[in-house]
Structures are given as C-alpha cells and as structure tokens.
Amino acid sequence: MLGTAQILSYIAALGLAAAIPGPGMTALVARSVSSGAVTGFTMLTGLILGDLIYLSIAVFGLAVIAHSFTPLFTLINWAAAIYLCWLAWQFWKYNPQAIDIDRRADRKELFSAWFSGLTITLGNPKTIAFYLAILPLVMSLDNVSLQTWGMMLVPLTILVLLAVGAIFILAALRIRHFLTSAHAQKILFRSAGAIMLLAAVGMVAKTL
Template identity: 75%
Template sequence: MLGSAQIISYIAALGLAAAVPGPGMTALVARSVSGGAVTGFIMLTGLILGDLIYLSVAVFGLAMIAHTYTPLFALINWAASLYLFWLAWQFWRYQPQEVNFDQKATKRDLASAWLSGLTITLGNPKTIAFYLAILPLMISLDNVSLQTWGMILVPLTMFVLLVVGAVFILAAIKIRRFLTSAEAQRVLFRTTGIIMILAASGMMAKSF
C-alpha cells in the first residue's frame, strides 16, 4: 500500500513532468488550435493511454527488460521513432489555412489525433525516463500490488494528465484567434515539427 507521502510525491512529479513542454503537449496544442477542443481531448486520451502502458511496464517488473532493449522493445522503439519523424514531416509541411471555428472534426481526424497521441507518448524519451527511471525512485514498485496499481496509480495518473492536458487544450483554444495568420500557424507547426525530430532522434540514438 502506498503512503500519503509517496502519493503526493507521485502527483507532484507527474504533474511537473507533464507540464514541461515536450513532444506530447506541443503536438496537443497544435492539434487543438487546428482541430478544436474535441480533437484535442481525443488526442489527450491517446497520450494518457501511452502513459498507462509505461506505468504498467514499470509496475509489473518489465523495466529491466525495457532498459536492455530486447528485440521486441527495439522494434517498438524504431517504429515509434519513424512515426515521430513522419509526424514531424507532416507538421513541417503543414499549409496554413483559415481556422474555421464552427467546423466539426471528422471521424478520421479524431482517429488520427488519438493514434498520434498514443504513438507520440510511446516514443517520448521524457515519458520513458519518468516511468522507467524516476518512478522507481519515488515508489517501491516491488510492493505495488495489482489492487494498488488499478485503484490508485492508474486513476491518479489519468486524473493528473487530464488536468494538465486540459489546461494546455483550453489555453490553445483561447489563442486560436491569434493564430489565424499564416505566419503564426507556420511558426507553431514547424516548431512542433522540430521538437518531434529531436524526440525521434533521441529515441534512435539510444538504439545504437
């Protein structure tokens, strides 16, 4: 069972890690600007699922396997890196367009946003470092039961990431009207693309 000090430490560390701008939150802002709040929250569910996967990997004792980069994890690593490069290219070549505040996202847009969120998290070095390196320093994972994982860690993780992500989404919606110019959109999406490239390069560098 986790003590109150461990729970508070986990909430604070996770909230801080999520709030520090990285590939996930940067892409979330870009998607929210271009697609609206619904698209942003759909993408956020993908981001959260990716975090829960790494949380489960850490809790159930697979951190050591992940650190050794067995063929399976190496394959996942390369696939995530290549997808990040592809996303970076899409963000870089994004053509500025008029922002239609009343246009609803299609099912394809929502599915793409969700998949992007999941893959970005799986390929995010910051997320990997948090769950496989920092988390074990705060919580004794050997003593975490299935009940503790399912009834404490998973809900806490979802809540913290939902709150932080919602702040980014709502902030993005607030500034949408300031990003109607082509130049502002180009700067936002190309900055996102650069961050994606850096994240993907970091992932690939660890494979050598």
C-alpha cells in the same frame, strides 16, 4: 499500499513531467488550435492511454524484461524514432488553413487525433524515461499490488494528465484567434515538428 508521501511525490513528479513541453503536449496544442476542443481532448485520451501502458509496464516489472532483450528494445527505439520523424515532417509541411471555430470534427479526424496521441506517447523518450527510470526513484514498485495499481495509480495518472492536458488545450483555444494568419500557423506547426525531430534524435542516441 502507498503512503501519503509517495502519492504526493508521484503526483508532483508526473505533473511536472507532463507540464514540461515535449512532443505530446506540443502536438496537443497544435491539434487544439487547428481543430478545436473536441479534437484536443480526443487526442489527450490517446496520450493518457500511452502513459497508462508505460505505467503498467513499470509496475508489473516488464521493464526489466524489455531491457534484457537489447536487440528488441533497440528495434523499438528505432521504430519510435522513425515514426516521430514522420510526424515531424507532417507538421513541418502543414499547409495553413483558415480556422473555422464552429467546425465539428468528423469521426476519421477524431480517430486520427486519438491514434496520434497514443503513438506519440509510446514513442516519446520523455515518457519512457519517466516511467522506466524516474518512477522507480519516486516509489518502491515492489510494494505496488494489483489493487494499488488499479484503484490508486491509474486514477491518479488519469486525473493529473487530464488536468495538465486541459490547461494546454484551453490555452490553445484562447490563442486560436491570434493564429488566423498563415505565418503564425507555420511557426506553431514547424516548432512542433522541430521538437518531435529532437525527440527522435534522442531515441536514436540511446541506442548508439
């Protein structure tokens, strides 16, 4: 069972890591601006699921196995980098459109947002670094049982990321009215694309 100090340290570390702008939160803001709250929160569920996957990998010791198979780990890094580059290109060439605040997203758009959130997190070097490098410094993973993982770490992770993500989404909704111009939308989406490209470069640099 984790002590109070470890729990508070985990909450603080995860909250800080999530709040630092990266590919995930940048994409979340861009999607929320262009498509609204429902799409934003749908994407957030994908982002959170990706975090839970890495949390599980760290807790159950699979990180050691992953690092043991260097060629496989390198291949995963390159695949993630290529995907982030593709996303960066999609954001860069985004065609600004009039924002319809009352428009409802269809199922296809919601699934796309969810899947983008999941894959961005899985390919996010910041997320990988947190769970596979920083988390072991915050708490002793050898003492984390299946019950502690399921009853404590998973709910805490969901609540912290939901709280941080909600702040980004609500902030994005507040500025939607100021992003009606094509120029403002281009700046937002191209900034998101640039951040994703930098993340992809970071993924490749780790394998060199």
